[in-house]
Amino acid sequence: FFSTSGALAVIPTYKGRRGHPLLLSLRLREEIMALDERRETLRTLLRRHSDSIQEVEFSEEEILWDLDTPEEVERHKDSYKEE
Template sequence: MGVTAILLAAGQSSRMGKLKGLLPWKGVTLFEHQLMTLEKSSVEEIIVVFGYQAEQFMKLAKYFPVRMKFNKKNPFGKCSSILSGLQAMKNPKNNILIAALDQPLDTDTINSLSETLEGSDHLIAVPVFLGKRGHPVLFSGSLHNDLLTINEETMGLRSIFQKYKDTVMEVSVNNPTILLNLNTPDDYQMALKQQIKEDRSPC
Protein backbone atom coordinates (compact mmCIF):
# COMPACT_ATOMS: atom_id res chain seq x y z
CA MET A 1 0.00 0.00 0.00
CA GLY A 2 1.39 3.40 -0.96
CA VAL A 3 1.33 6.57 1.14
CA THR A 4 -0.08 9.96 0.22
CA ALA A 5 1.22 12.87 2.32
CA ILE A 6 -1.00 15.90 2.81
CA LEU A 7 1.01 18.93 3.92
CA LEU A 8 -1.16 21.64 5.45
CA ALA A 9 0.28 25.03 4.52
CA ALA A 10 -2.79 27.25 4.46
CA GLY A 11 -2.65 28.92 7.89
CA GLN A 12 -2.24 32.62 8.56
CA SER A 13 0.57 32.25 11.12
CA SER A 14 -1.19 34.85 13.28
CA ARG A 15 0.51 33.84 16.54
CA MET A 16 3.95 33.79 14.92
CA GLY A 17 3.51 37.28 13.45
CA LYS A 18 5.13 36.21 10.15
CA LEU A 19 4.75 33.33 7.72
CA LYS A 20 6.01 30.22 9.50
CA GLY A 21 6.86 28.48 6.27
CA LEU A 22 9.44 31.11 5.38
CA LEU A 23 11.30 30.86 8.69
CA PRO A 24 14.86 29.47 8.40
CA TRP A 25 15.17 25.79 9.33
CA LYS A 26 18.27 23.66 8.75
CA GLY A 27 19.68 25.93 6.06
CA VAL A 28 16.47 26.35 4.06
CA THR A 29 12.97 27.65 4.74
CA LEU A 30 10.75 25.53 6.97
CA PHE A 31 8.45 24.96 3.98
CA GLU A 32 11.32 23.68 1.83
CA HIS A 33 12.53 21.48 4.68
CA GLN A 34 9.12 19.83 4.90
CA LEU A 35 9.02 19.15 1.16
CA MET A 36 12.62 17.90 1.07
CA THR A 37 11.90 15.53 3.95
CA LEU A 38 8.78 14.15 2.31
CA GLU A 39 10.56 13.78 -1.02
CA LYS A 40 13.33 11.71 0.61
CA SER A 41 10.85 9.46 2.39
CA SER A 42 8.94 6.46 1.08
CA VAL A 43 5.88 8.63 0.42
CA GLU A 44 4.39 8.00 -3.01
CA GLU A 45 2.39 11.21 -3.48
CA ILE A 46 2.73 14.67 -1.92
CA ILE A 47 -0.20 17.08 -1.86
CA VAL A 48 0.34 20.60 -0.53
CA VAL A 49 -2.74 22.55 0.52
CA PHE A 50 -2.33 26.32 0.30
CA GLY A 51 -4.49 29.18 1.50
CA TYR A 52 -3.18 32.38 3.05
CA GLN A 53 -0.54 34.07 0.85
CA ALA A 54 -0.40 30.95 -1.30
CA GLU A 55 1.79 32.59 -3.93
CA GLN A 56 4.66 32.82 -1.43
CA PHE A 57 4.77 29.03 -1.17
CA MET A 58 3.74 28.06 -4.67
CA LYS A 59 6.85 29.65 -6.15
CA LEU A 60 8.95 27.36 -3.93
CA ALA A 61 6.77 24.27 -4.34
CA LYS A 62 7.19 24.26 -8.13
CA TYR A 63 10.71 22.88 -7.67
CA PHE A 64 9.38 19.76 -5.94
CA PRO A 65 7.33 16.78 -7.18
CA VAL A 66 4.14 17.87 -5.46
CA ARG A 67 0.51 18.44 -6.34
CA MET A 68 -0.78 21.85 -5.32
CA LYS A 69 -4.27 22.43 -4.00
CA PHE A 70 -5.69 25.85 -3.09
CA ASN A 71 -8.25 25.79 -0.28
CA LYS A 72 -10.78 28.60 -0.68
CA LYS A 73 -12.41 27.64 2.62
CA ASN A 74 -9.19 27.97 4.64
CA PRO A 75 -10.55 30.77 6.91
CA PHE A 76 -13.10 28.28 8.25
CA GLY A 77 -10.48 26.04 9.87
CA LYS A 78 -7.90 23.29 9.40
CA CYS A 79 -10.49 20.63 8.64
CA SER A 80 -11.29 22.28 5.32
CA SER A 81 -7.64 21.98 4.31
CA ILE A 82 -7.50 18.31 5.25
CA LEU A 83 -10.64 17.69 3.21
CA SER A 84 -9.14 19.52 0.24
CA GLY A 85 -6.10 17.27 0.39
CA LEU A 86 -8.17 14.10 0.74
CA GLN A 87 -10.30 15.03 -2.26
CA ALA A 88 -7.18 15.63 -4.37
CA MET A 89 -5.70 12.15 -3.79
CA LYS A 90 -5.07 10.14 -6.94
CA ASN A 91 -5.49 6.86 -5.07
CA PRO A 92 -8.00 7.04 -2.18
CA LYS A 93 -6.83 3.60 -1.05
CA ASN A 94 -3.37 4.91 -0.14
CA ASN A 95 -2.48 5.31 3.51
CA ILE A 96 -2.67 8.99 4.47
CA LEU A 97 0.01 11.00 6.24
CA ILE A 98 -1.32 14.26 7.68
CA ALA A 99 1.51 16.75 8.20
CA ALA A 100 1.45 20.37 9.33
CA LEU A 101 3.77 23.09 8.07
CA ASP A 102 4.69 24.18 11.61
CA GLN A 103 5.63 20.69 12.84
CA PRO A 104 9.11 19.79 11.48
CA LEU A 105 9.23 16.41 9.77
CA ASP A 106 11.82 13.64 9.85
CA THR A 107 12.30 11.08 7.08
CA ASP A 108 13.12 8.16 9.39
CA THR A 109 9.99 8.80 11.43
CA ILE A 110 7.81 8.87 8.33
CA ASN A 111 9.30 5.63 7.04
CA SER A 112 8.94 3.93 10.43
CA LEU A 113 5.26 4.86 10.60
CA SER A 114 4.68 3.56 7.08
CA GLU A 115 6.50 0.27 7.57
CA THR A 116 4.91 -0.39 10.95
CA LEU A 117 1.34 0.35 9.90
CA GLU A 118 1.72 -1.66 6.70
CA GLY A 119 2.60 -4.80 8.61
CA SER A 120 -0.14 -4.55 11.22
CA ASP A 121 -3.89 -4.70 11.73
CA HIS A 122 -3.96 -1.20 13.19
CA LEU A 123 -5.60 1.74 11.43
CA ILE A 124 -3.65 4.68 12.86
CA ALA A 125 0.06 5.04 13.58
CA VAL A 126 1.44 7.85 15.74
CA PRO A 127 5.10 8.45 16.70
CA VAL A 128 6.05 8.49 20.38
CA PHE A 129 9.13 9.95 22.07
CA LEU A 130 9.70 9.27 25.78
CA GLY A 131 6.06 8.35 26.21
CA LYS A 132 4.67 11.44 24.47
CA ARG A 133 2.75 11.28 21.22
CA GLY A 134 3.88 13.56 18.42
CA HIS A 135 3.54 14.09 14.69
CA PRO A 136 2.92 13.37 11.91
CA VAL A 137 0.06 10.86 12.04
CA LEU A 138 -0.49 8.11 9.49
CA PHE A 139 -4.00 6.83 8.77
CA SER A 140 -4.92 3.64 6.99
CA GLY A 141 -6.45 4.17 3.56
CA SER A 142 -9.50 2.26 4.82
CA LEU A 143 -10.34 5.37 6.88
CA HIS A 144 -10.54 7.65 3.84
CA ASN A 145 -14.33 7.93 3.94
CA ASP A 146 -14.31 8.48 7.71
CA LEU A 147 -11.76 11.26 7.32
CA LEU A 148 -14.02 12.96 4.78
CA THR A 149 -16.61 13.42 7.57
CA ILE A 150 -14.43 15.52 9.89
CA ASN A 151 -15.43 19.06 10.77
CA GLU A 152 -14.53 21.74 13.28
CA GLU A 153 -17.64 21.08 15.40
CA THR A 154 -16.51 17.52 16.18
CA MET A 155 -12.88 18.61 16.77
CA GLY A 156 -11.55 17.34 13.46
CA LEU A 157 -9.14 14.43 13.59
CA ARG A 158 -9.79 13.93 17.29
CA SER A 159 -13.14 12.41 16.40
CA ILE A 160 -11.37 9.80 14.27
CA PHE A 161 -8.91 9.04 17.06
CA GLN A 162 -11.81 8.64 19.47
CA LYS A 163 -13.79 6.39 17.13
CA TYR A 164 -10.81 4.15 16.40
CA LYS A 165 -8.91 4.51 19.67
CA ASP A 166 -8.49 0.73 19.99
CA THR A 167 -6.68 0.58 16.65
CA VAL A 168 -4.08 3.29 17.33
CA MET A 169 -0.51 2.04 17.19
CA GLU A 170 2.22 3.96 19.00
CA VAL A 171 5.55 3.83 17.18
CA SER A 172 8.53 4.58 19.40
CA VAL A 173 11.15 6.88 17.81
CA ASN A 174 14.36 8.41 19.10
CA ASN A 175 13.62 11.90 17.88
CA PRO A 176 12.36 14.77 20.09
CA THR A 177 11.52 16.79 16.96
CA ILE A 178 8.20 14.95 16.70
CA LEU A 179 7.01 16.98 19.70
CA LEU A 180 7.73 20.42 18.22
CA ASN A 181 4.93 22.84 17.38
CA LEU A 182 6.20 26.17 16.06
CA ASN A 183 3.23 28.36 16.92
CA THR A 184 4.87 31.42 18.47
CA PRO A 185 8.23 33.25 18.28
CA ASP A 186 9.17 31.68 21.63
CA ASP A 187 8.39 28.20 20.30
CA TYR A 188 10.60 28.86 17.30
CA GLN A 189 13.54 30.18 19.32
CA MET A 190 13.37 27.23 21.71
CA ALA A 191 13.26 24.83 18.76
CA LEU A 192 16.33 26.45 17.22
CA LYS A 193 18.24 26.06 20.48
CA GLN A 194 17.18 22.41 20.68
CA GLN A 195 18.32 21.86 17.10
CA ILE A 196 21.74 23.40 17.78
CA LYS A 197 22.12 21.23 20.88
CA GLU A 198 21.25 18.08 18.93
CA ASP A 199 23.63 18.99 16.11
CA ARG A 200 26.47 19.33 18.63
CA SER A 201 25.71 16.06 20.37
CA PRO A 202 28.09 13.17 19.58
CA CYS A 203 26.67 10.35 17.45
Protein backbone atom coordinates in the same frame (compact mmCIF):
# COMPACT_ATOMS: atom_id res chain seq x y z
CA PHE B 1 2.61 -1.59 7.07
CA PHE B 2 -1.11 -1.03 7.53
CA SER B 3 -2.04 -4.25 5.75
CA THR B 4 0.21 -6.38 7.96
CA SER B 5 -0.42 -4.68 11.30
CA GLY B 6 -4.14 -4.00 10.98
CA ALA B 7 -3.57 -0.54 12.47
CA LEU B 8 -5.58 2.42 11.21
CA ALA B 9 -3.08 4.97 12.53
CA VAL B 10 0.60 4.95 13.45
CA ILE B 11 1.74 7.59 15.93
CA PRO B 12 5.35 8.27 16.92
CA THR B 13 6.02 8.67 20.64
CA TYR B 14 8.85 10.03 22.74
CA LYS B 15 8.93 8.92 26.38
CA GLY B 16 5.24 8.05 26.16
CA ARG B 17 4.16 11.37 24.62
CA ARG B 18 2.57 11.31 21.19
CA GLY B 19 4.22 13.34 18.45
CA HIS B 20 4.30 14.09 14.74
CA PRO B 21 3.77 13.13 12.02
CA LEU B 22 1.09 10.55 12.44
CA LEU B 23 0.32 8.22 9.57
CA LEU B 24 -3.25 7.35 8.69
CA SER B 25 -4.51 4.37 6.75
CA LEU B 26 -6.44 5.02 3.56
CA ARG B 27 -9.22 3.00 5.17
CA LEU B 28 -9.98 6.13 7.23
CA ARG B 29 -10.33 8.41 4.20
CA GLU B 30 -14.13 8.41 3.96
CA GLU B 31 -14.51 8.84 7.70
CA ILE B 32 -12.08 11.77 7.71
CA MET B 33 -13.89 13.44 4.83
CA ALA B 34 -17.20 13.03 6.68
CA LEU B 35 -16.02 14.76 9.88
CA ASP B 36 -18.13 17.76 10.85
CA GLU B 37 -15.36 20.32 11.32
CA ARG B 38 -17.56 22.45 13.57
CA ARG B 39 -17.67 19.80 16.25
CA GLU B 40 -15.25 17.01 15.31
CA THR B 41 -11.50 16.88 14.89
CA LEU B 42 -8.98 14.28 13.90
CA ARG B 43 -8.55 13.68 17.62
CA THR B 44 -12.24 12.69 17.76
CA LEU B 45 -11.61 10.11 15.05
CA LEU B 46 -8.52 8.75 16.80
CA ARG B 47 -10.46 8.33 20.06
CA ARG B 48 -13.12 6.42 18.15
CA HIS B 49 -10.46 4.02 16.84
CA SER B 50 -8.15 3.96 19.87
CA ASP B 51 -7.91 0.16 19.74
CA SER B 52 -6.48 0.36 16.19
CA ILE B 53 -3.61 2.76 16.87
CA GLN B 54 -0.01 1.58 16.71
CA GLU B 55 2.47 3.68 18.71
CA VAL B 56 6.14 3.64 17.72
CA GLU B 57 8.72 4.86 20.26
CA PHE B 58 11.43 7.23 18.96
CA SER B 59 14.62 8.35 20.67
CA GLU B 60 14.44 11.90 19.24
CA GLU B 61 12.33 14.46 21.08
CA GLU B 62 11.92 16.49 17.88
CA ILE B 63 8.84 14.44 17.04
CA LEU B 64 7.08 16.44 19.78
CA TRP B 65 7.65 19.77 18.04
CA ASP B 66 4.62 21.53 16.59
CA LEU B 67 5.47 22.96 13.17
CA ASP B 68 2.08 24.25 12.14
CA THR B 69 3.06 27.86 11.51
CA PRO B 70 6.06 29.64 9.94
CA GLU B 71 6.88 31.04 13.39
CA GLU B 72 7.11 27.57 14.90
CA VAL B 73 9.36 26.43 12.05
CA GLU B 74 11.64 29.44 12.58
CA ARG B 75 11.86 28.73 16.31
CA HIS B 76 13.29 25.25 15.66
CA LYS B 77 15.34 25.99 12.55
CA ASP B 78 18.60 26.64 14.39
CA SER B 79 18.61 23.08 15.70
CA TYR B 80 19.43 21.83 12.20
CA LYS B 81 22.07 24.27 10.97
CA GLU B 82 25.02 22.50 9.38
CA GLU B 83 28.25 22.74 11.31
